[in-house]
Each structure stands twice: as C-alpha cells, then as structure tokens.
Amino acid sequence: MPKLTINGKEIEVPAGTNLIEAARRVGVEIPHYCYHPGLSIAGQCRLCMVDIEKAPRPTIACNTQAVDGMVVWTETDRVKETRRSVMEFHLINHPLDCPVCDQAGECWLQIYYMKHGLYDPRMTDEKVHKPKAVPLGPHVMLDAERCILCSRCVRFCDEITRTGELGIFNRGDHSQIGLFPGTELANKYSANVVDICPVGALTDRDFRFQVRVWYLDSTKSICPGCARGCNIEVHTNRRRPHHAEGRRVARLKPRPNPDVNGWWICDAGRYGYGAVDDKSRLLAPSRREGGAVTDATWDEAIAAVAGVLARVAPDEVGVIASPQMANEDLFALRRVLERRGIRRVGFRVPPRAPGDEDDFLIRADKHPNSLGASLLGLDGDVA
Ligand code: SF4
Ligand code: SF4
Ligand code: FES
Incomplete structure (x- = not known):
C-alpha cells in the first residue's frame, strides 16, 4: 500500500488508487469533469491538475496513481491559475444560459466557476452555436452548446450498457455529442447519462422544467x-x-x-x-357490501378483519402476503397470524407475464422483498 502526502496530510491507499480518490480520503476535493469512478479514465477535461513534487509541470490527478513517497499539492498558485484557465477554456463557447437551464443549482460549471474560476471573460468573438433541445431518446434531451465534451456519456454507452449509441462528431470547437446514424438512446439504462453529465447538456425529459x-x-x-x-x-x-x-x-x-x-x-x-x-391510488380502506363499495375508517376495517378471523377456523383461512412489503410489515403480519394460529400463508403469486431480466442489474422477480418474506417463513402453500 503506497504511502503519500497530500497537502501535508499523510495517507496510505490501496495500490492503483488515483490521486482524485486518494485526496478524497483526506477530505481534499480535486475538481474534475471527465473522471467518474465507474468509468474508464479519459483524461479529457484537464481540470484535475495538481502539483507533484519533482514534476516539472502540473499533472492530471485522474490518470496518476498514488506512489510511495509521492508529495502532492492541490492548491499551489500554479495549480489555481491552471484551473482558472481550464475553466475559461471550457466556457469559451458556452451559451451562459443558466437562468433557463434545468441543470442550474446542480451544475458543475456553475459550482466550479464560483469555487475555482471567477475570471473576467476575455471572449469577444461570436460563440460557436450548436443544436439545442435535441431529443436523443425517450428520456434524454441534448443541448449541445452546453456540452464540455467530457465523454462520460459516450463511455457509459460504450462500457456499461455496451450499446454504443453516442459519439463525438466533427473537430475542434465544432465537436459535438451526437447519435450514430439510425440509433436512438433507448437502452434500458439510458437516463444514467443525465446523472453523470456534469453540466446541463443532458437533461431528463421527465423532470426538466418541473421544479427547480x-x-x-x-x-x-x-x-x-x-x-x-x-x-x-x-x-x-x-x-x-x-x-x-x-x-x-x-x-x-x-x-x-x-x-x-x-x-x-x-x-x-x-x-x-x-x-x-397517482390519483387512482387507494389511500384509505373501503368496504364492499353486496355490490356497493363504501369508505371505511381504519378502526372499522381492522375490526371487520378481526371479526372474520375470530369467526372462521384457522385452518380454513389462507393469507397472501405481499413481497412488496417491508420486513417490519411482514413481521407484524406474521405475529398476527401466529396469534390466530393461521398457518396457511404464502406470497408467491405467479406474474401475469414473466419479468424481463439481464446480466447487469434488472431481475426477473419484480418484487423488492421476496427474500425477506421467505426468510420470515411466509413462504407456505395457500392453495
Ligand atoms: S453531454 Fe454531458 S456527459 Fe456527454 S460529453 Fe457532454 S458534458 Fe460530458
Ligand atoms: S431495483 Fe430493479 S427496477 Fe429498480 S432500478 Fe434496480 S434494476 Fe431497476
Ligand atoms: S478529471 Fe482528470 S482530466 Fe478530466
């Protein structure tokens, strides 16, 4: 385990840890855009510069692994000036449309400009304009002018979903994110690109403009x-x-x-x-008598259920628990049934259609707590 010093604080980290993660462990935040712990290293945004003793110039922290005896400084004048310049470079063609941008308030351009930028803009030329409000798929909207080309979204589609819908097209300041011809961003995990986009270039079509x-x-x-x-x-x-x-x-x-x-x-x-x-959601008990359904209070509903359970022999009662319930609710149900001597309880109701599944996160069992119901012994036969 290499032992290094960051801003005067000594720390030991597992071999292979990069300087952004090592710094995090001693409470030092190194600003960055393109680095994401779940993706490969791109070294693209150049914002994560740090000074390493004996190195002739600032070095990117995301692509530098901690080495035994390394001495790192993240707040030297040279590093601060480099950061400010990188921020200015990223914002050269940015439309600065924060007041109408849905990312405002959680945008790393805003946050880092206030923390590390605060320069007086020198850009006097007309900015390069790019497409705005382009739907990439059912969930994601692109504003290409706000994109800083960090490539996180491209790497997500290449490395995590392996669907590869996105790419960076054109050259220089005309480079922009886009879809490969004939594709749309419609994979089963597509909206994660909104979360990892550090700026307002990719926004969520479901959420945008709903609430600040x-x-x-x-x-x-x-x-x-x-x-x-x-x-x-x-x-x-x-x-x-x-x-x-x-x-x-x-x-x-x-x-x-x-x-x-x-x-x-x-x-x-x-x-x-x-x-x-949902307006049609059942929020209070109701009672069915004959063909009519009427509202009931919780006290009335509980009394009615208790009355039925008292009248019917325990071995004539079957209970279907819900694997949507939390462990606490399932445990309370089990205690009630135990008190009444009811043993026929189960939770496995076959789905109307088999659930979809993949080799990443999605499971065919669409209930969150089948395991809890099973471990609490509610896995009997109610047939
Ligand atoms: S759209 Fe967002 S995540 Fe994708 S490259 Fe641009 S800034 Fe990065
Ligand atoms: S728990 Fe299942 S449904 Fe929910 S986000 Fe994860 S994979 Fe999707
Ligand atoms: S985070 Fe290191 S170059 Fe972008």
Missing part, C-alpha cells in the same frame, strides 16, 4: 422495482406544491453502492414512481 432543484428534498431509499434493490435517493417537492401538478415525488436518482448497483439504476426503476401520486 433547490426546492427538492432528498431521502435515501431502495428501488421497489425488482429484487435487485438498487440504492436510490427520492427527491421530493414539498416546498413548491403548485409546481408539477402537486406531485410529491419529483424524481429518483441512483445512490452509489458498489455491492448492489454501483452508480446506476435502470430506466424502469427510475420512472416507476408514478403510482405514488
């Missing part, structure tokens, strides 16, 4: 879309209820977990939250 991101709150959760259990963040909008037709859930985002989903989620899981705010 600074009004959102974030809650850690698990996707209920299949048995993979991808880690997610639920972004909710409670502060602007008059936006997005009052929907509380604004979007789902992947939450990195190397043991489950890496940095990614599938599109089906990402856009599967509509039921939460």
